[in-house]
Amino acid sequence: MAGPEDALLDDDLLARFRERAAVYDRENRFFDEDLAELVAIGYPRVLVPLEHGGFGWSLEDAVRAQARLASAAPATALAINMHLVWTGVAKVLADRGDDALAFLQREAGAGELFAFGISEAGNDLMLFGSRSTAAPDGDGGYRFSGRKIFTSLSPAWTRLGTMGLDSESADAPKIVYGFVERTDAVEVLDDWDTMGMRASQSRTTILTEAPASADRIVRRLDPGPNPDPFVFGIFACFELLLAAVYSGIGDRAIELAIAAAKRRTSMKAGGAPLSDDPDIRHRIAGAIIDQDAIAPQLTSLARDVDRQVDHGAKWFARLSAMKVRSTETAKRTVDEAVRVAGGSSYFAGNELGRLYRDVLAGVFHPSDDESAHSTVAAAWMGAVGAVD
Structure with a gap:
């Protein structure tokens, strides 16, 4: 439909x-x-x-x-x-x-374009800690300083959502979330020269006392895991929308694999198309079986967010698992498609070759494979050492 x-x-x-x-x-x-x-x-x-x-x-x-x-x-x-x-x-x-x-x-x-200035090199706490600082300005606002990585939309954003650690206030420490504008306090490096996802231009962003007024400070939270709806919103939207991108890559890889199988022929089979070869059919069918499961799971979880379904302590586990499942499935699907398409996909400019490089970026986005498995294990089995 x-x-x-x-x-x-x-x-x-x-x-x-x-x-x-x-x-x-x-x-x-x-x-x-x-x-x-x-x-x-x-x-x-x-x-x-x-x-x-x-x-x-x-x-x-x-x-x-x-x-x-x-x-x-x-x-x-x-x-x-x-x-x-x-x-x-x-x-x-x-x-x-x-x-x-x-x-x-x-x-x-009204047309403002928002970017995501959260990620930091070496910060495996993600939303629950920060290497950046948030200094109170005395009027309820903050000045953010730090180095943010993978800031997509770097050439075009007009507003940057970011975070830093307030170590100065009486109730410190607090993780502070706020939004800054593009000013001289924000430096965007021209350092994006990567294997794939090149058009995203997800450049490094350096904040030097970048101001966010009091009405642009949206949360002050204790460091560590937090059930606050704002944190849930970030996690849910980031994981599901990210999973959707990689789901789309996998879908396109299937289309290209089928087209390649119909286009290529086998001299051993008297010129018959590879789409008639049982081994090729099995390879493509296996990829379809895996890939076809992603969209229903993805849309179901998004629908649950929309309808405010309560998954309780398992929400974060299901979201992180969805991201890992989508990215890893897309990687396998693209790999299978490349094998079907043959050596032509190894040439620069070939769409499958580009997808092969683009899909690899999925392993670098949070949640990574290790943290997702840890989150899922804790949600279903409890913390290590816990007994009933």
Whole structure:
């Protein structure tokens, strides 16, 4: 059944994106033309409420859309994902009666572009700790200093959601979350020259006392695991929208594998297409069986977030498992597709070769395989050493 994403991201638009994706990758440049088209159709506003000029989509709608977009342009989808994460968090909070990010919905509806400035090198605590600092400014606001990595949308964002550790206040330590604007206190390095996902231009960002006024400080939380709805919103939207991107890569790999099998022929089989070869059919079918399970799980979890289903202590485990399952399945699917397509996929410029490089980025996004397994084990079996 067609959804709103099929009409907004029509086939002609995706064809243009797919053609440009090869150029962006080859030239290692930002997806300016894609972004202009996405803005023109209102895509950054899909999760913004109708009353603020948005489309009022559900998270489930956005997940489907991101998978569709990633099937044409993975790096474009990955980068715009970070804006959608913040508008998704705002929706999660608003649905639960929390208006802390009402300003974000208004500004996103007015055309501001939000980026995700959370990740830090060597910080395996993720949302539960920070190497950056948040210094109180005396008026309820903060000045953030630190080095953030993998900041997608670097050439284009106008607002940056970030975090740092307040070690100065009377109730310190506190993890402080706030939003800063693009000022001289923010330096974006031109250091993105990677194996894949090149168009995302997820550059390093250095904050030097970057100011966030009191009305842009959205949370002050104790370090460590926290059930706060804001933390849940970030985790849920980040993991599900990220999983959607890699799901889309896997879907496209299946399409390319089938096309290659029908195109290639076997001299041993008298010129018959490889799609008639039982071993090739088995290989593609196995990839389809694995890949076909991802979308229903992904949309089901997104629907549960929308409907505020209570998974209790297992929510974080299910979300992190979904991310790992999607990225690892996509990696296997692309690998199988490359084997079916043969040596042509090893040449620069081949779409499957690019997907092979792009999909690898999935292992670097949180939650990684180790933390996901730890989270799942704790949710089902309790902490190490715990007894009933």
